[in-house]
Amino acid sequence: MKNLIGGPGTVSGLMLRLGQFLFSSASIGVMVSASGFSSYTAYCYLIASMGLQVLWSLGLACLDIYALKLKRDLQNPVVLSLFAVGDWVITLFPLTLFTYICICRSVVSLISSSNSCTNISMKTTFILMRLAESFH
Numbered sequence: 001m002k003n004l005i006g007g008p009g010t011v012s013g014l015m016l017r018l019g020q021f022l023f024s025s026a027s028i029g030v031m032v033s034a035s036g037f038s039s040y041t042a043y044c045y046l047i048a049s050m051g052l053q054v055l056w057s058l059g060l061a062c063l064d065i066y067a068l069k070l071k072r073d074l075q076n077p078v079v080l081s082l083f084a085v086g087d088w089v090i091t092l093f094p095l096t097l098f099t100y101i102c103i104c105r106s107v108v109s110l111i112s113s114s115n116s117c118t119n120i121s122m123k124t125t126f127i128l129m130r131l132a133e134s135f136h
Contacts, residue, residue, distance in 0.1 A: 009074030
């Protein structure tokens with residue numbers, strides 16, 4: 001198999017994972033330093049999902065260090081597919097989680113602020129239309 005730039009078990013892959021780790025850690029640090037961040041549930045979940053990104057990146061960086069130290073080849077289809085699926089899940093998890101929490105919160109706030117059944121059905125229809133648009 002051809003050597004991939006930034007692939008597992010390469011120096012460039014190690015640098016990319018360390019960069020992910022550092023930027024994710026800095027992102028968490030900035031979010032936690034905001035005043036009153038813990039009063040927003042969606043914000044706390046976003047911080048938790050970024051924590052998963054930190055752990056994933058650090059774990060793969062350690063695996064890269066191990067492979068480089070022992071001169072192991074991690075460039076096989078099974079390992080590459082595991083890395084790809086893991087990266088895909090870790091990347092999309094914070095985005096989808098934050099989106100769903102915001103949608104649920106908006107539904108609750110719109111329904112709780114309504115005054116009549118007609119108003120509720122109109123708002124629910126509007127929310128469902130917006131939800132369908134977000135999956136386009």
